[in-house]
Amino acid sequence: MNIFLMLYPTFEFASGVLAIVVALRALRNYNLSGEKIFLGYEIAFLLIGTSSLLRSIILVETILSSVRTAIPVNAFSEMLQSILSLVSYLVLLYYQLKTSYESIEESLELVPFFMISTGINFINALILLYLSLSVLIRYINSRKRSQMIVSLGYFLLSLSHMSYFIRMRFGVALVLENSFRFLGLILFIVMLSETKKVEK
C-alpha cells in the first residue's frame, strides 16, 4: 500500500477536527448567551466537521479495499459530503443575510427571498465566469479579437453578479453592479461591430 495515499484521509480527518473545534466554541457561546446565531454556527460547523470525519473514514476504507468497491463507495461519500456542506453553507448564508438585513425593521421575513437571490446571483456569476474562461481559451488558440471582447464582456457581467454580494452590505455598491453590467453589454456591442468588419 502506498503510504502517501494515507495523507488524504489524514488531512480530511484533521479538517473535520478543526471544524468541530469551531463548532464547540460556537456551542459554548450559545450556552452562555442564548443567542440563536451561535447555535446556527454550531450546527453549520458541526455538519462541516462531521462530513469531513465521515469522508476520512470512507477514504481509509476505500484505500484498504479493492478498486471495484472503492469507486462507488467513494462516489457516495463525495455526494454525502457535498450535501452536508451545502446545508451548512446555507445555514451560514442565512445568518449572514439575517445580520445584514436586521437593521431594517420588518424585513426579516424577506430573508428567504434574499437567500434565493444570493444563490441565483452566485450561480449566474459562476456560469458567466465559466463562459468567459471558455471563450478566453478559444481566443488563446485562435487570436480572434472578437473572442477576447466577448470573454471580457462575460467577465464583466460575472463581476456584476458578484457585486450583488457587496451590495448586500453596502447599498452604494449598486453602482458597481450597474456599471459592470453596462460595460459588459457595451463590449458585446463592440463585438458586433467587430463581426461587421469581417462581413465586409
Add this chain to the structure above:
Amino acid sequence: MSFKKYRSNLSIIVDILNAIKEEGRIGKSRIMQKANLSYDRLEPRIGELLRRGLIEEVVDENKILYQLTEKGYTFLNEYQKMKAFLDAFGLEI
C-alpha cells in the same frame, strides 16, 4: 421600511452589565439612564440577570442597588470573546 437599528437582547444585557460595572453599585433609574432603556424593557432583564446569577441585589440606606457578581464579570469577559468570534465572520451581535 424604517432604518432604525435595534439592539439584540444580548447587547441590552451587556449594556446593563457595563452600566453596573462602571458605577460599582447602581439603582434602576441610573441603569435606565446609562443603558438607554425604558422601565418596561429594564424590569424583565433585571429579573433575568438575577436569575442567572450575573448580578445581585444589595440594600444600601433603604435603596435597592445592583452589583455585578463574579459570574457577571466573567460573562462580560466572555462577551468580548463572543463579539470577536462573530466579528471574525463579519457579523454583529
